[in-house]
Amino acid sequence: MTQPSNNHKGVIFSGMRPTGLLHLGNYMGALQNWVTLQEDYNCIYCAVDIHALTTVESSEDIKSIKPNIEDMVLDWLAAGVDPEKSIVFVQSHVPEVMSLHTLLSMVTPLGWLTRVPTFKDKVRQMHETEETVNYGLVGYPVLQTADIILYKADTVPVGQDQIPHIELSREIVRRFNNLFGETFPEPQAKLTEAPLILGLDGQNKMSKTLDNHLDLASTPEETSKRLLTAFTDPQRLRRDDPGRPEICNIYSLHKIFSGPEAVKTVYDECTAATRGCVDCKRHIADNLNDYLRELRERREDLKAKPGYVQEILHEGGKKARTIAIETLAEVYYKMGLS
Ligand code: TRP
Ligand code: SF4
Numbered sequence: 586m587t588q589p590s591n592n593h594k595g596v597i598f599s600g601m602r603p604t605g606l607l608h609l610g611n612y613m614g615a616l617q618n619w620v621t622l623q624e625d626y627n628c629i630y631c632a633v634d635i636h637a638l639t640t641v642e643s644s645e646d647i648k649s650i651k652p653n654i655e656d657m658v659l660d661w662l663a664a665g666v667d668p669e670k671s672i673v674f675v676q677s678h679v680p681e682v683m684s685l686h687t688l689l690s691m692v693t694p695l696g697w698l699t700r701v702p703t704f705k706d707k708v709r710q711m712h713e714t715e716e717t718v719n720y721g722l723v724g725y726p727v728l729q730t731a732d733i734i735l736y737k738a739d740t741v742p743v744g745q746d747q748i749p750h751i752e753l754s755r756e757i758v759r760r761f762n763n764l765f766g767e768t769f770p771e772p773q774a775k776l777t778e779a780p781l782i783l784g785l786d787g788q789n790k791m792s793k794t795l796d797n798h799l800d801l802a803s804t805p806e807e808t809s810k811r812l813l814t815a816f817t818d819p820q821r822l823r824r825d826d827p828g829r830p831e832i833c834n835i836y837s838l839h840k841i842f843s844g845p846e847a848v849k850t851v852y853d854e855c856t857a858a859t860r861g862c863v864d865c866k867r868h869i870a871d872n873l874n875d876y877l878r879e880l881r882e883r884r885e886d887l888k889a890k891p892g893y894v895q896e897i898l899h900e901g902g903k904k905a906r907t908i909a910i911e912t913l914a915e916v917y918y919k920m921g922l923s
Contacts, residue, residue, distance in 0.1 A: 597626040598738035600633040603653040607660040608798035610782040610791030620665040628671035639722045663884035674901035681909035685731040730754040739770040765919040787816035787834035809870035828855040
């Protein structure tokens with residue numbers, strides 16, 4: 586078996602759909618954790634472009650996949666995902682995942698898939714019904730399972746919304762192992778303890794679709810400008826109205842990105858109406874821009890190297906494929922195909 590170099594370490598697999606530039610919510614919720622996990626695990630990080638195809642609606646969507654992968658992976662690398670330590674690759678570069686997906690579909694009852702909450706949500710969002718929806722979307726968690734177990738990963742860092750998918754992966758693995766003999770570890774979800782980052786609307790989770798996000802790769806000027814549009818305490822109509830920091834998202838951001846002393850000052854000045862919201866937003870913008878400065882500099886450096894990201898992804902794909910080919914051979918044998 587091809588083993589990653591430190592075979593006493595656990596194997597992490599995680600993936601992100603290539604949606605392009607990542608935002609602050611993606612960073613605090615997932616990416617930062619990916620970087621830290623590299624110390625204790627053999628990590629495999631994947632841009633899941635085949636999963637992206639489950640929801641394409643136009644040729645524009647198709648055209649954006651490749652540039653989106655590049656933008657996203659640049660963010661990963663700038664944040665500290667280290668291709669010397671971890672395997673960083675594109676899902677479609679390892680076609681074995683599609684073979685494994687087909688084989689796993691033979692042990693996955695349809696009802697397991699249609700009862701997944703994310704499936705029902707997607708069907709509704711796409712204005713489809715369970716009759717008209719793509720077969721590919723139904724099988725989304727089967728493909729996700731194939732992603733994970735192709736590398737015999739035991740640990741999957743994900744957000745709360747992905748828990749039902751990982752639960753399903755465990756059920757598929759149990760069924761496979763029962764029928765064909767012990768082959769795969771049951772993957773464990775590893776919930777990321779991260780502060781929930783609300784968007785500029787102060788209401789919803791930060792998200793690109795809601796356009797309430799702050800991109801990591803923005804310029805400091807863009808970040809400040811967007812922060813000025815953020816909703817604050819709606820009862821604070823005039824500067825001398827005392828504010829309620831506890832319901833204001835700018836205050837939540839201070840709690841994450843400004844030091845404890847500054848947080849206290851913000852609280853006191855806001856409730857005493859001696860601080861205006863515009864100043865308060867400039868203050869958080871400066872601190873956030875400081876926080877992101879290094880990441881942004883690294884990103885510019887990497888972006889300036891021609892072909893760098895493609896080279897990393899090519900090398901990552903080769904490493905991933907070596908493992909994948911071996912696992913698929915074992916599956917062929919166990920399932921009576923070779
Ligand atoms: N479904 C995940 C998401 O939407 C992305 C994903 C695909 C993934 N394959 C994976 C996550 C494997 C973890 C492991 O966020
Ligand atoms: Fe929010 Fe700051 Fe305005 Fe208070 S002063 S409401 S914390 S933006």
